[in-house]
Amino acid sequence: MADSFFSLRIHGVLRCLAPLLLLLGMLFSGFAHAGDETAPANPIGEGPAAGQIETTPSPQKDAEIRQRISGIFSEIDGLGAVEINVAQGIVTLSGETANERKAQQAVGLANRLTDVVMVDDHIDRTLDVQENVSTAYQGLRARGQSLLRALPLILVGFLIFGLVAWFGAWLSNRKALWQRLTPNPFVAELVAQTIKVVFIVLGLIMALSLIGAETVIGTLLGGAGVIGIAIGFAVKDTIENYIASLMLSIRQPFQARDHVVINDREGIVVRLTSRATILMTLEGNQLRIPNADVFKGIILNYTQNPERRFNFELGVDANDDPLAAIKVGLDALQALEFVLSEPKAVGVIKNVGDSNIVLEFLGWVDQSTTDFGKARSIAIRETKHALENQGFSLPEPIYRLSVTPALERALMQRQPAHQQPGTAQPSQPATTNETGDAKARAQQVLDGKHDDVFDARPDEKLMKKVEQEIAQSGDGTDLLSKHSARE
Secondary structure, three states, X not given: XXXXXXXXXXXXHHHHHHHHHHHHHHHHHHHHOOOOOOOOOOOOOOOXXXXXXXXXXXXXXXXXXXXXXXXXXXXXXXXXXXXXXXXXXXXXXXXXEXXXXXXXXXXXXXXXXXXXOEEEEOOEEOOOHHHHHHHHHHHHHHHHHHHHHHHHHHHHHHHHHHHHHXXXXXXXXXXXXXXXXXXXXXXXXXXXXXXXXXXXXXXXXHHHHHOOOHHHHHHHHHHHHHHHHXXXXXXXXXXXXXXXXXXXXXXXXXXXXXXEEEOOEEEEEEEEOOOEEEEEOOXXXXXXXXXXXXXXXXXXXXXXXXXXXXXXXXXXXXXXXXXXXXXXXXXXXXXXXXXXXXXXXXXXXXXXXXXXXXXXXXXXXXXXXXXXHHHHHHHHHHHHHHHHHOOOOOOOXXXXXXXXXHHHXXXXXXXXXXXXXXXXXXXXXXXXXXXXXXXXXXXXXXXXXXXXXXXXXXXXXXXXXXXXHHHHOOOOOOOOOOOOOOO
């Protein structure tokens, strides 16, 4: 009793919802079934007769239309309860169908007859639960049986897809072949991955064609295009880095162990990966710069041309001859082993100050064998000492004081009583003596005990760290190649 009451309540609810479902079905049908097989082939205003209606209809034709529609409906599940009435070429459909889809199917089939003027839909959509569930179950069962019958063919399709994809993966792993065809390691890896993807897509197309799912291929390709566009916007920075890596690996603007400055970031190049350029800073730290910034940035390569010029300034007394001072300084520079004889060292007068003449000295070193900073430091020291040894002074700034008569009288009154006005003050020790004492102290400190301060060779510790980092990239992730042409 309870079950009967419950089923009646459900049936009542479904009948109340039937008009709403009918309206939704009609709206959906207008958009989704415009090109369906059940759509009318000759609607009013179209077709071979340009939509014209016969002026002399006959009852015989009405009977033929009704008989034809009845025969069609009798062969289709779910349309057997539809009643057909034809008068003057107008088909009126009544009776019941289980759902909106069946009702629209009946209307569409009736519209396809050539002599039908129009179809009047009075079909009642019962939305019967048992009938709809039974129809869905039968459809699923039929599809399941079809799937079981096609299972051997599907297995063959999977086998073909696996074989083609495996062959593509095997071919892409022939690294020696791709590196022989494309010496650039990054391009070789890109070609290998492209071959792998091409074979996977080829295997998928062959498998789908074998099981008769050609329409799925177009759907997959269209979906892949849309997904590709969405992913492209989402990973724009990653793609930009990837393209920059490709261009850098082709152009090779630097090599491992090169001393470079990239966008004000200085260091020794360790390797180039598919995402970043790895540097070892002069402080011994690892620095990663995105390849997009490297490709668009300013690159200064000190190793490309190892000869590098250093410069420094020294000031001599205004009473000294600046050209003679320049000669003394150049002689001192040219006596240093790390200063190159070609190009020659140069000295120029930079400017004339308030109390001195500023000289600028410029010399060249080979950075492959000389540390730039150490060489400049030693050169400044040797040039300064050479000037002082030849009697040239490096004066401190001089300030002039203007003394008024009143201030002069006040200063005279503060003189000691035992000193008569006009007598000279005791002279201070000569500046040359102070200079000599300073040089003697320096000689004691440096004599035979600190030869490393005069060593201008590059720092071996830093280069050892660079070599260790390069050795860790021996797994093929480095995109720099000595065999590729450089920019």
